[in-house]
Amino acid sequence: MYKRKIVLGVAPVKRSFLSMEEAKRQKDRFMGVIRKIRPETVTLTDIDDICENGIAFSLDAVPKVIKKFRENEIDALFIPFCDFGEEQVAAQIAAAFHLPVLVWGARDERPNTFESRGRDTQCGMFAATKVMQRYGVTYSYIYNVEAESRSFKDGYENFLRVAAVLRDLRTLRIAKIGERPSPFMSVMTDEANLLRRLGAVTVPVSPAEVGRMAMKLLEENGVPLNVYCADLKSRFNRCRAATDEVRKIAATAIAVEKLMKENDCSVGAFECWTAFPELIGICPCTVLGELADKGMPLACETDVNGAVTLAILRACNLYESSEFLADLTIRHPQNDNAELLWHCGPFPYSLKDADAQAAIIDGQESFELKQGELTVCRFDDIDGKYYLFAGEAKTTKGPDTTGTYVWMEVDNWKNWEEKLMFGPYIHHLGVTYGKYLPVLREAARYLNIEFDSAHEPGIHSL
Numbered sequence: 001m002y003k004r005k006i007v008l009g010v011a012p013v014k015r016s017f018l019s020m021e022e023a024k025r026q027k028d029r030f031m032g033v034i035r036k037i038r039p040e041t042v043t044l045t046d047i048d049d050i051c052e053n054g055i056a057f058s059l060d061a062v063p064k065v066i067k068k069f070r071e072n073e074i075d076a077l078f079i080p081f082c083d084f085g086e087e088q089v090a091a092q093i094a095a096a097f098h099l100p101v102l103v104w105g106a107r108d109e110r111p112n113t114f115e116s117r118g119r120d121t122q123c124g125m126f127a128a129t130k131v132m133q134r135y136g137v138t139y140s141y142i143y144n145v146e147a148e149s150r151s152f153k154d155g156y157e158n159f160l161r162v163a164a165v166l167r168d169l170r171t172l173r174i175a176k177i178g179e180r181p182s183p184f185m186s187v188m189t190d191e192a193n194l195l196r197r198l199g200a201v202t203v204p205v206s207p208a209e210v211g212r213m214a215m216k217l218l219e220e221n222g223v224p225l226n227v228y229c230a231d232l233k234s235r236f237n238r239c240r241a242a243t244d245e246v247r248k249i250a251a252t253a254i255a256v257e258k259l260m261k262e263n264d265c266s267v268g269a270f271e272c273w274t275a276f277p278e279l280i281g282i283c284p285c286t287v288l289g290e291l292a293d294k295g296m297p298l299a300c301e302t303d304v305n306g307a308v309t310l311a312i313l314r315a316c317n318l319y320e321s322s323e324f325l326a327d328l329t330i331r332h333p334q335n336d337n338a339e340l341l342w343h344c345g346p347f348p349y350s351l352k353d354a355d356a357q358a359a360i361i362d363g364q365e366s367f368e369l370k371q372g373e374l375t376v377c378r379f380d381d382i383d384g385k386y387y388l389f390a391g392e393a394k395t396t397k398g399p400d401t402t403g404t405y406v407w408m409e410v411d412n413w414k415n416w417e418e419k420l421m422f423g424p425y426i427h428h429l430g431v432t433y434g435k436y437l438p439v440l441r442e443a444a445r446y447l448n449i450e451f452d453s454a455h456e457p458g459i460h461s462l
Helices: 020-034 061-071 087-095 121-134 150-170 191-198 207-220 223-235 243-262 276-280 285-292 304-316 413-422 437-447
Strands: 006-010 042-045 076-081 101-105 139-141 173-177 201-205 267-270 298-300 324-331 338-343 359-361 364-368 373-382 385-396 404-409 428-433 450-453
Touching: 006 150, 020 076, 020 150, 061 087, 076 087, 076 121, 076 150, 087 121, 101 121, 101 150, 121 139, 150 304, 150 437, 173 243, 173 304, 191 201, 191 304, 201 207, 207 223, 207 243, 207 276, 223 243, 243 267, 243 276, 243 285, 243 359, 267 285, 267 304, 285 298, 285 364, 298 304, 304 324, 304 373, 304 428, 304 437, 338 413, 373 437, 385 413, 385 437, 437 450
Parallel strands: 006 042, 006 076, 076 101, 101 139, 173 201, 173 267, 267 298, 364 404, 385 450
Antiparallel strands: 324 338, 324 428, 338 404, 359 364, 373 385, 373 428, 385 404
C-alpha cells in the first residue's frame, strides 16, 4: 500500500520578556498532546536542540530554525504560541517556506491581575497573523482552545491531511496510459497548466507497452503470476471468468504496477475499454480496482483530472483507505435525495460489502460496496481556471444492478445536481469513505482554486 509520512516542523514561540517557566509549561503540555496524534503518519521536527527550552523568542533564533527545517525537508510548519509570542519571529519563520502553516495557541486561564501578568495568547496571534499576511503567508488556524480539546485534535488532524494533499500534488506524477476515447471530449485537460499551477506532471505510458509486458508475463508463467491468479479466484467467489481471463487480468495488473513504479508514478489515467480488449483480449476494469487497493488509483477513460481527484482523496484519508472514481448515473427510484454511484467494474475490492457476492464478468468486477459515510469530490477546469467540487454524504440501500456500485444519499440532491450541471464538471466523481469536507476546503484555499461546496446553493435550474 502506498504510504508517505508527513514531516512537520514545530516552532513554538514566546514573548521575550514574558515568563519562560510558564511558556515551557505550555509547550510541554501541547507537545505531549501532538506526539500522541497520528504518530504513524507524522514525523515531528522540533527546535529543542537549537533554542532555549525548544522555544523561539528572538530574531537571532530565526536563521537557525529555518536552517534546521530545510535540512529536515519539512512538508508543513506548525507555529504554536506559548503566550503573546513574537510576531516578527513567527512571521519570518513562516515566510521562509512556501508550505502550509498552522497557527494556534491555548486559551488563557485568566486575565491579568495587579500581582501577575497573564499570557495574552489570543492577542499575540491577532498581531502575528497580520504580519504573516504582510509577508504573503497563507496559514491555517485552530481557534483559541485547549490542546486537550476535541476541537484541537480535529483541527490538527485536518491540517495534517491538508499538508498531505498539498505535498502530494506538488510532487505528483500521473501515468497517462493511452489517450482519451474519441467520443469523450469531457475528459480533456491542459497538462501544461496542471504542471504550472500544481506541479503535477503527466507521464505518457504506451498501452502497447503494457500489452507487451502482460503477454510476456503470460508466456513466462512465473510464480508471482500464478499466486496472483489463485488470490483472485479465492476472492471472487462467483467468478464466471475462464482461467485464461483471470490470468490476463493478473498479468495486466502486474505490468501496470511495474510500469508505474518504473516511471515513479503513484496515480494514473487509463485508456481502458477502447484499447485493451484489442491488445490483450479483456476489458481491464478489474485491474483498476486491484491497483487502487495497492495505493495506485487509476482513473478510467484517460481522465487526467479524475486521477488528480483520486490523488487528493488518497491524501485526505492519509493513505488508510482506497478511493474510487464513479459515474453519476441515475436517481434512486424512491429516494429523491439518493443517486447511484456506479461504474462497469473498476472499484477496489477492499471496499466491497462483506455480504456481497463478488464476480468477474468479461474482465469487469461485479459487487456492491459497503455502507458508510462518504466524501465525494471532483477536481476540474474550464478556461484555465480550476475548481474543486466537494460534499459529504452517506450510503443507502437501493435496487441491485450490474458492475460495481453503491447508492449515495445526500442532504439535498437538487442542489448537488445543479452544482454539477452548471459547474465545469463531468459524470466522473471521486469518492472515499470518511468525512473530509473541511480538509478539501482548506486545500483549495492554499491552491488558490475555486472551492465549490455541494451543500451551498449555486445556479438554480428552471
